[in-house]
Amino acid sequence: MTKDPLSLTFSALADPTRRQILARLADGELSVTELAQPFKMTMPAVSKHLKVLERAGLVVRGREAQLRPARLQAEPLREVADWVEDYRRIWEESLGRLDAYLKTMQSGEKRSDV
Amino acid sequence: MDQEGERLVRISRTFEAPLELLWRAWTEPDHFMKWYGPRGFTAPTCEIDLRVGGRHLWSMRSPDGRQMYFTGVYKVVVPMERLVFTDSMSDAEGNLMSAEMVGPGMHVTMDVTVTFAHADGRTTVTVSHVGEEHARTGWEQAFDKLAAMLAKA
Numbered sequence: 001m002t003k004d005p006l007s008l009t010f011s012a013l014a015d016p017t018r019r020q021i022l023a024r025l026a027d028g029e030l031s032v033t034e035l036a037q038p039f040k041m042t043m044p045a046v047s048k049h050l051k052v053l054e055r056a057g058l059v060v061r062g063r064e065a066q067l068r069p070a071r072l073q074a075e076p077l078r079e080v081a082d083w084v085e086d087y088r089r090i091w092e093e094s095l096g097r098l099d100a101y102l103k104t105m106q107s108g109e110k111r112s113d114v
Numbered sequence: 115m116d117q118e119g120e121r122l123v124r125i126s127r128t129f130e131a132p133l134e135l136l137w138r139a140w141t142e143p144d145h146f147m148k149w150y151g152p153r154g155f156t157a158p159t160c161e162i163d164l165r166v167g168g169r170h171l172w173s174m175r176s177p178d179g180r181q182m183y184f185t186g187v188y189k190v191v192v193p194m195e196r197l198v199f200t201d202s203m204s205d206a207e208g209n210l211m212s213a214e215m216v217g218p219g220m221h222v223t224m225d226v227t228v229t230f231a232h233a234d235g236r237t238t239v240t241v242s243h244v245g246e247e248h249a250r251t252g253w254e255q256a257f258d259k260l261a262a263m264l265a266k267a
Binding site: 096 | 139
């Protein structure tokens with residue numbers, strides 16, 4: 001279950017601090033120091049949250065040894081939202097086809113009734 | 115709108131047809147296969163065991179020949195009124211797909227509710243669905259808030 005990417009996304013998003021971190025990263029890359037400031041959190045605490053976000057694929061860290069700025073990666077969120085949208089469309093278009101089918105069905109029944 | 119409603123995706127359509135016909139269209143495989151799937155798709159197979167705890171296993175084939183199977187279990191069956199079932203992507207035998215097989219998101223089990231209402235010879239069918247995991251963890255609300263924040267950013 002822990003390997004399941006979607007569950008990782010869910011649990012990463014379940015924490016309000018991590019959501020705030022993501023929202024701040026929407027403005028651009030930030031270092032751990034910069035991220036820690038408004039949260040009144042220690043840098044290790046921020047690093048810990050970033051690791052959870054990284055594992056969920058929501059954040060990527062730069063390679064610069066010192067700063068390793070964090071960057072938002074919204075792809076996992078999009079994949080979930082895309083599927084909900086695709087799934088909705090399956091039913092919506094199916095209902096359109098159902099409408100057409102009912103029309104042929106009813107005209108058929110009327111004919112056979114006569 | 116109630117809190118539940120905010121998480122639900124809801125689709126409604128009114129048909130110029132009697133209630134009984136709509137019910138049959140949703141619960142009898144021979145009818146279901148004639149309309150299930152997006153435009154251009156066909157539904158080559160359909161099994162429906164219409165009772166609480168009974169399984170469904172139906173498929174759709176895309177215009178380019180890709181066949182996708184969906185399976186689940188009926189949780190509520192109230193004739194001419196209401197159907198509640200789970201729905202997940204599966205293989206042809208009804209084994210659920212993992213995220214690794216179908217991609218992130220696509221392995222989520224949906225809880226689908228279908229309600230039937232008739233008035234003046236017309237029947238309104240409403241399909242609503244919510245991802246089971248969404249409901250369980252409330253994550254979708256978190257996602258909505260995040261999406262709103264990101265949109266503002």
